[in-house]
Amino acid sequence: MDIFIQQLINGLVVGSIYALIALGYTMVYGILQLINFAHGEIVMMGAMITISAISVLSATGIGLPGPVLVVGGLLIAMPITMLIGFIIERIAYRPLRNAPRLAPLITAIGISIVLQQVAVLVWKNNPRSFPDLLPHEGHNFFGAVITDLQIVIVALALLIMVGLLVMVEKTKLGRAMRAVSMNQAVAGLMGVNINYVISMTFVIGSGLGAIAGVMVGANYGLAYPTMGFMIGLKAFTAAVLGGIGNLGGAVAGGILLGIIESVGAGYLGPLTGGVLGSHYQDIFAFMVLILVLVFRPSGLLGERVAERA
Amino acid sequence: MLTFSKKNKVTAYIGMAVFAVVLAVLPFIMGATLGNTWVRNLDLAMLYIMLALGLNIVVGYAGLLDLGYIAFYAVGAYVYALLNSPHLVPLLAGTGFEWILHMPLLVVLPLAALMAGLFGVLLGSPTLKLRGDYLAIVTLGFGEIVRLFMNNLDRPINITNGPQGVNLIEPVSLFGHKFSQAITVFGVEFRSVHLYYYLFLALALMIIVVSIRLQSSRIGRAWVAIREDEIAAQAMGINTRNVKLLAFAMGASFGGVSGAMFASFQGFVSPESFILMESIVVLAMVVLGGMGHIPGVILGAILLFLTPEVLRDVVNPLQDKLLGERVVNPENLRMLLFGLALIFVMLVRPEGLWPSKRRKAELHEKDEKAAAEAAEKESAHG
Numbered sequence: 001m002d003i004f005i006q007q008l009i010n011g012l013v014v015g016s017i018y019a020l021i022a023l024g025y026t027m028v029y030g031i032l033q034l035i036n037f038a039h040g041e042i043v044m045m046g047a048m049i050t051i052s053a054i055s056v057l058s059a060t061g062i063g064l065p066g067p068v069l070v071v072g073g074l075l076i077a078m079p080i081t082m083l084i085g086f087i088i089e090r091i092a093y094r095p096l097r098n099a100p101r102l103a104p105l106i107t108a109i110g111i112s113i114v115l116q117q118v119a120v121l122v123w124k125n126n127p128r129s130f131p132d133l134l135p136h137e138g139h140n141f142f143g144a145v146i147t148d149l150q151i152v153i154v155a156l157a158l159l160i161m162v163g164l165l166v167m168v169e170k171t172k173l174g175r176a177m178r179a180v181s182m183n184q185a186v187a188g189l190m191g192v193n194i195n196y197v198i199s200m201t202f203v204i205g206s207g208l209g210a211i212a213g214v215m216v217g218a219n220y221g222l223a224y225p226t227m228g229f230m231i232g233l234k235a236f237t238a239a240v241l242g243g244i245g246n247l248g249g250a251v252a253g254g255i256l257l258g259i260i261e262s263v264g265a266g267y268l269g270p271l272t273g274g275v276l277g278s279h280y281q282d283i284f285a286f287m288v289l290i291l292v293l294v295f296r297p298s299g300l301l302g303e304r305v306a307e308r309a
Numbered sequence: 310m311l312t313f314s315k316k317n318k319v320t321a322y323i324g325m326a327v328f329a330v331v332l333a334v335l336p337f338i339m340g341a342t343l344g345n346t347w348v349r350n351l352d353l354a355m356l357y358i359m360l361a362l363g364l365n366i367v368v369g370y371a372g373l374l375d376l377g378y379i380a381f382y383a384v385g386a387y388v389y390a391l392l393n394s395p396h397l398v399p400l401l402a403g404t405g406f407e408w409i410l411h412m413p414l415l416v417v418l419p420l421a422a423l424m425a426g427l428f429g430v431l432l433g434s435p436t437l438k439l440r441g442d443y444l445a446i447v448t449l450g451f452g453e454i455v456r457l458f459m460n461n462l463d464r465p466i467n468i469t470n471g472p473q474g475v476n477l478i479e480p481v482s483l484f485g486h487k488f489s490q491a492i493t494v495f496g497v498e499f500r501s502v503h504l505y506y507y508l509f510l511a512l513a514l515m516i517i518v519v520s521i522r523l524q525s526s527r528i529g530r531a532w533v534a535i536r537e538d539e540i541a542a543q544a545m546g547i548n549t550r551n552v553k554l555l556a557f558a559m560g561a562s563f564g565g566v567s568g569a570m571f572a573s574f575q576g577f578v579s580p581e582s583f584i585l586m587e588s589i590v591v592l593a594m595v596v597l598g599g600m601g602h603i604p605g606v607i608l609g610a611i612l613l614f615l616t617p618e619v620l621r622d623v624v625n626p627l628q629d630k631l632l633g634e635r636v637v638n639p640e641n642l643r644m645l646l647f648g649l650a651l652i653f654v655m656l657v658r659p660e661g662l663w664p665s666k667r668r669k670a671e672l673h674e675k676d677e678k679a680a681a682e683a684a685e686k687e688s689a690h691g
Contacts, residue, residue: 035445092656095656096655103655107651109651110647110651111648113589113651116644116648117642117645117648121641240446280457283457286450290435293439293443
C-alpha cells in the first residue's frame with residue numbers, strides 16, 4: 001500500500017509540472033487553434049538558462065543561500081523565455097495566421113528544431129546536473145516519503161494555476177483573452193487589441209514554461225538540450241486529456257496523466273509478471289493520447305473539437 | 310505527367326535516352342571524381358527519394374501531416390533484417406517455422422511493403438477522424454511507440470535484440486548472385502555499391518511510375534479532393550475513410566520497401582536509425598521540394614540528403630583551419646539549417662522550391678485576387 005501512496009505522490013509532483021506546461025499549450029490553442037510545438041523547447045530553455053545563471057550567480061562569491069540562487073536563476077531565465085515566446089509568435093505564427101493549417105504547424109516544428117539545436121550549440125549535447133541547492137528532507141506521509149522539494153513544487157504549481165485562473169477570469173487582459181478565443185473578429189471590432197492579447201498569451205505561457213522547466217530540472221536533478229520534446233509531448237497529452245483550450249482541463253489532465261504514468265509504471269512490471277517493465281513508462285503518455293483522441297476527442301472537460309475542419 | 314506534341318516527341322525521347330545514360334553511368338563518374346564514399350551516398354540518396362515519395366502520398370496528395378513516417382521505414386527494415394539474419398534462428402529452432410528465414414528478395418520485399426502497409430492502416434484507422442494538427446501529434450506518438458517497442462522487445466522473448474539492433478543481415482541476392490560480391494560484365498567491374506545503385510534506381514523508378522499513375526487516377530483525384538475540402542469530397546460521394554486509409558497504406562508500403570533495402574544495404578539495423586528527427590528530415594524533403602509534385606519531392610530529397618554530406622566535407626576542415634578546433638558539429642549545423650529552412654520556406658515560398666503549377670496557383674490565389682481588386686479600384690477611380 002505504501003508503494004501505491006509513494007507512486008501517487010510522485011505522480012502528483014510530476015503531474016503538477018505537466019499541468020503547468022499544459023497550460024501553455026492550452027492557452028495558445030484556445031486563442032489561435034494552433035499547437036505550439038515549440039513550447040517544450042521553451043521549457044527546456046528555462047531549465048538550461050537557469051542552470052547557467054545559477055552557476056554565474058554562485059561564481060560571484062556572495063555566498064547566497066541555495067533557494068535564493070535558484071529563484072535568482074529563474075528570474076533571469078523567465079524574461080529570456082518570455083522574449084523567446086514573443087519572438088516565436090512574431091516571426092513564425094503571426095505572418096501565417098490566415099495561411100493553410102499545415103503551414104504554422106510546419107514552422108512550429110522548424111522553430112522547435114532551431115531552439116533545440118541552438119541549445120545543443122550553446123550547452124553541448126550532454127545532460128547538465130541541476131545544482132543541489134534546494135532542501136529535500138523527507139517527511140513520512142502514510143508510510144510513504146514526500147520531500148520538501150516535492151511539497152514546494154506541488155504548492156507552487158497550484159498557486160500559479162490559481163493565479164492564472166484568477167487573471168483570466170478577473171482582469172481586463174483575461175477578459176480580452178476570453179473574448180479573442182471566442183471570436184477573434186468580433187473581439188477586434190469591440191476594440192480588443194488582438195495582436196497584443198496573442199503576444200501576451202505567448203509571453204505568459206513561456207514564463208510558466210520557464211518555471212516548469214526549473215521544476216523538471218530540480219525534480220529529476222538534470223536537464224539537457226533535447227529534453228523538450230518528450231516533456232512537451234506529455235504536457236500536450238495532458239492538455240488534450242483535459243480538453244484542449246480549457247484551463248481547468250489542462251490542470252486536471254496534467255495531474256491525472258502524472259498519476260497514471262507513475263502508478264502505471266510502478267505496477268506494470270508486477271502485473272505482467274515482469275514481461276513489461278517500467279521502461280515502457282513513456283509509452284503510457286502516447287497510449288493515453290491515442291485513446292483519448294479516439295474515444296473522447298473533446299477531452300474530459302472540453303468541447304467537441306474533432307468536427308471542425 | 311508530360312504530354313508531347315508530335316514534333317517534340319523525338320526531342321523528348323532523345324532527352325530521356327540521354328538522361329537514362331547519365332543515370333546509368335552516374336555511379337562510375339561519381340566514383341572516379343569524388344571517391345567511393347559518394348557512390349555509397351548516391352545509394353542512400355535513392356533510399357531517401359523512395360521515402361520522400363512515400364511520404365509525399367500521405368502529406369502531398371492526401372494532405373495528412375504524418376510526423377511518424379520513419380516508423381514504416383523501421384518496420385520494413387526490421388522485417389528484412391529479422392528474416393535475413395541468423396538472429397531468429399534460436400527462437401524458431403524446432404518450431405517448424407524455419408522456412409520463413411532466407412526467402413528470396415521477390416518475396417521479402419513485397420512482404421516488407423505489406424507489413425509496413427498494415428502498420429499504416431493500424432495507424433490510420435484510429436486517427437481518421439482527427440484534424441490536421443491532432444493527426445500530426447498522434448502520428449508522432451505512433452512513431453515513438455514503434456521505436457520504443459523495437460528498443461525494448463529484447464525481453465522476455467528476444468525478438469528485436471533491443472538497443473543493440475540486429476546485425477549480420479545478409480545482402481540482397483538476385484538471380485543467384487550475392488550483391489556483396491563484385492561481378493564483371495563486358496570487362497566492367499560492378500562492385501557491391503554499384504549493384505545496389507541499380508537495384509535502388511529500379512525501385513525508385515518503380516515508385517515514381519506508381520506515384521505518377523496514382524496522381525491522375527480516380528484515387529489520386531479523391532486524395533486531392535480530401536486535401537482541399539473533406540466535407541465537399543464526402544458530399545461528392547468519396548468514401549473518405551477508405552481513401553484516407555489507402556493513402557496511409559500506400560505511403561507506408563513505399564517506406565517499407567525503402568526500409569528493407571536500407572537493412573540489406575547496411576547489414577545492420579538498430580532503433581537508433583529511426584528517431585523522430587529522421588521523420589522530420591523526410592518531411593522537410595517533401596515540404597521544401599514541393600508537396601505533391603514528384604520532381605520537386607525528388608529535388609528536395611537529393612538536396613537535403615546532400616547537405617549534411619557536403620557540410621561534413623566543408624565544415625570540419627574549415628573549422629580545423631580557421632579555429633584549430635571543432636566547435637560546431639556538422640550534424641548539429643544540418644539540423645539547425647533544416648529548422649531554419651522549414652520556417653523560411655513556409656513564410657516566403659509555401660509551395661516549395663519546385664511546386665506543381667496547381668499548388669502554386671492555389672497558394673497565390675489571394676495575391677491575384679488582391680491584384681485584381683487593386684486594378685478594379687484603379688479603373689473605378691480613373
